[in-house]
Amino acid sequence: MSSYLAKPGQTYREHIEEAYRFWKEAIAAKRRIIEKLSLRYDFPVERFLKSSLLTVVLHDLGKMTEPFQTMMAAKRQGKRFDYKKNYRHELVSFSFVAFAALSLNRQEGNITNIPLEALAVAGHHRPLNTDLTFFERERKALSSPSFVAGGLEEALALAGDIFRREGWYLPDVDVGLAKYNPYSSLAGLVGYEHNRIGQLLDRDGYDKARDLYILLKGILHYADWYASGRTRFTYSVNKSPDMLEEDLIKRCQAKKIPYRGLRSFQVRMGGCTGHLLAVAPTGSGKTEGSLLWALRNAGDMDGAKILYLLPTMNTANQIWQRLCEIFGTDNVGLTHSMANLFLLGEREEDDGDTWEDRLGLLFHQAFLKLVTVATVDQWLTCGFNAGRWVLKEINATNSVIILDEIHAYDGWTLGLIIAGIRHFAARGSRFLLMSATMPKALIELFTGVLDGLSVIREENLLHAIRSDYQTVDKQIEEAADDIGKAVSSGRRVLVVVNTVEKCQNLAREFAELKPACYHSRFILKDRKDIEKNLDESHFVIATQVVEVSLDIDFDWLFTECAPPDALAQRAGRVNRYRDPERDSRVYIYQASEKAGKIYNPLNDRDLLKRSYEVFQNRQGRLCERDLIEIVEEVYEGYRIEDTEPYREAIDVYRQTQGKRMAIFDNRLGEDKQEVTRRSNYDTISVIPYCFYEKALQLPPRERKWYEVKVPLWYYQEHGKPREGINFCDLKYNEKLGGILKPADNKTELW
Structure with missing residues (x-):
């Protein structure tokens, strides 16, 4: 039995055998996708399976090198290892997979012109892009790593044995590749200088290259990670x-x-x-x-x-x-x-x-x-x-x-x-x-x-009346007496405003009534506790975060005006189960100027004004059909697909594949247009400075429990970066969340 290691607690042979076992299960789970693509791109399913298995049996061949085995031995003995002496094993594997894939193409014809099998292996641990950012150490290496005695031969013998179990032959592999620099081979293929990938993409087409790359690399990931974790493979829900x-x-x-x-x-x-x-x-x-x-x-x-x-x-x-x-x-x-x-x-x-x-x-x-x-x-x-x-x-x-x-x-x-x-x-x-x-x-x-x-x-509920709707021609801050009386009378009261600042101010004002304050500027640790207890709270003051998919139920709602669909969502937290005997009410107050800046999805400054006026004209006991009609009236004539942001997004989604040449990974922050949300108010995640000592003692992942988002302008004025961490000078209260210092003419995000 060989002693070559793939993990500190797993031999190379054990890992590859496990990867092969999970490969078969992944293939069975993905069979429908494989067959669909084989029809679309006209290749035999078995031909694809050979390419896929090739990536699995050779993906860790580079672990048979001396640096990797030295690292594994050190780990098993509890010793430290100098990672500067390591060499990325997947880069070594790349050269052998590339040669084998070309051999397979000569024997049975290719499914793509691009050696996707080799690129899938090269990128199965680190992001892969055209300048090979994550292989800098290997670029500077003076020579290629040497294989341990007998390691390469055993890896290839095992790969051949697995292929024979499927009734196939392992494609030819040149052991002489061990002498060559794998970084130079990969750089010569993916670099912009020769544009080889671009030329090959012109033959294959972007969709075909991307679809098959995802299938090859995705199945490799399945096999590799399941084999590493030695866990049970279950693909889909078994529930009727x-x-x-x-x-x-x-x-x-x-x-x-x-x-x-x-x-x-x-x-x-x-x-x-x-x-x-x-x-x-x-x-x-x-x-x-x-x-x-x-x-x-x-x-x-x-x-x-x-x-x-x-x-x-x-x-x-x-x-x-x-x-x-x-x-x-x-x-x-x-x-x-x-x-x-x-x-x-x-x-x-x-x-x-x-x-x-x-x-x-x-x-x-x-x-x-x-x-x-x-x-x-x-x-x-x-x-x-x-x-x-x-x-x-x-x-x-x-x-x-x-x-x-x-x-x-x-x-x-x-x-x-x-x-x-x-x-x-x-x-x-x-x-x-x-x-x-x-x-x-x-x-x-x-x-x-x-x-x-x-x-x-849902037609049966169209005429169901949930609440009495009333508009109030004043700001919600002027409703303090009415809100206080409603809470004191034993009603479950929800107050929804459009900014964090107003939410916090009202929570302070009603502190004696012990409201739950709920918005987006709590650290995750506290926010999780608030959400857990929200359903049991009798008095909640919140922002827009309360609008969707929360299973909570209140008697009365006091809310700032918002777009009609948002108001319908807020009102849905009142008399949730439509008890006809229940005294449930929705009071809609005029929106502030700040709210008009936040709620402007249509680039329409009159949206909230129009929303308030339509509700004002339809006051009383409104049914669900009434709310639908209100939404239609406010948005009449608006076609989102005609807006510039919509058209830009469609274009950016398409153009991205050209920039990435279909298969390469995105560099962090490479293109500012490639964001899933756009806002007039940029935000940044920070840790309130009051958690400075605690944060420094935590590993990076656990620091996220103490992060909040603040406007970028606020961080630029009050940021305190330390030790590579974005600390920020803002007060923090577990009941109120992060409290910004006052600033003139600034609009806070909700």
Whole structure:
């Protein structure tokens, strides 16, 4: 038995054998995608499988070098290793895979002109771009690393044995490649100087090169990481719609709500196969209906992953908790900017964290879980080739994707979403788009993008009256007496304002009534506690973060004016279950000038004024149909696809593939246009200076618990960068959050 190591606790042979085992399972799970692409690009499935297996059996061949084996021996003995003496093993593997791939092409014809197998191996640990940023040490190396005695021969013998088990022969590999510089070979292929990749792309086409690269590298990732973590492979949800209904019964019992069976709206959602657009008011059971649809379609697709995408971290956190109750915590992933703790390219492999820790984080981050809840941004970055885009894309392909609160995006982000929908729908993904309010123009836009899109509305609740709506022609600060009386009388009261500053001021003013203050400028540690207890709070003062996907219920709402769809969302937190005997009210106050700057998705300064006037003309006990009509009236004549931000986003999404030559990774901050959200007010994540000592003692990933976002202008004036960390001079209170120092003529973000 050889003693060559792939990991401190795993021999090379063990790792490759495990990788081969998981490769077979990954191939079975991805069979539908492979067959779809084989038809689209006209290649035999078996020919692709040979290329794929080639990447798996040779991807770690470079670990048979002396530097790597010395590093492993040091780790096993608990000794320190000088990483300056290491040499990236995947770079060594690259040369051998490239030669073998060319041999395979000569023997059986190629599936692409670009040696995608070799590039997938070269980039399976570090980001790969045309200037090879992450291989600087290897560029400066005076010579190539030597192989340990017998190591190369054993690696090739094992690879040949595995190929024979499949009834194939391992393509020819030249052992003389060990003498050559692999960095020069890779640089000669991907560098701009000779533009070889560009020339080969002209033959293959960008779509073909990208699709096959994602498939090859994605399956390699599956095999490699599962083999490293030695975990059980489960690809898709094993749950029936009937089992889901049992979970719903238990949830209603826990919340002391009578269960009266599935609504007809939910049944219709669960009976739909293919793309679906669902419009239903808050509290109508859209989430449960979406899961019925997802399970039906995942089963129809022979097992598919479920992606649930939302506009904000807060809503993602809430839905993640709900889905964990249904599918089990181990089966549900969560990923957004604050959950993204996996360290990308910052350290050598095997340094620090265990593979078990890393694998767990990766599963969340790369849509590897059976069900993943994420902000929509995590999905959109696939189009920019950013982060773990290959794994995210291979898992989003041929999956069922739920886009909740689809109305909540401006023209730029919606343009990216439309581009993403087109891309993934063409690759077998099925979409469910959901909203409580959906203007006709938006429905027409989606209908034109998704072929065969079904539209289901919750008709039974259209005439249901939830609350009495009244407009009040003054600022919400003048409502202090009315708010205080409502709380003191025992009512559950929700106050929603449009800026963090106003939210904090009102929380101070009502301190004696002990309100829960809820907005975006809390450190993650405190924000998580607030969200956990929000449903039990009787008095909440919040910003827009309370609008979507929160299962909370209040008696009265006092709110600043906002766009009509946002007001409908806020009102959905009142009398959530539509008790006709309940005295539920919605008071709408004039918006401040600052709110007009924040709420300007249409570049229309009169939007909030028009929204207030329409509600003023429709006061009284409004039903859901009334709210839909109000939304249509305010947005009449507006077509988001005609706006400049929307058109720009569509163009940027397309142009990105040219810049990345279809397959290369995004350099951090390379293009300022490649962002998933645009704002007139740039923000930056900082740590309040009061946490200075604590933050310095924490590892980088745990510092995120103490980060808040502040306007960029504020950081420029009050930032205190220390030790490479963005500290900032702002007060912090666990009840009020981060408190900015006053500044003239500045608008705060919510």
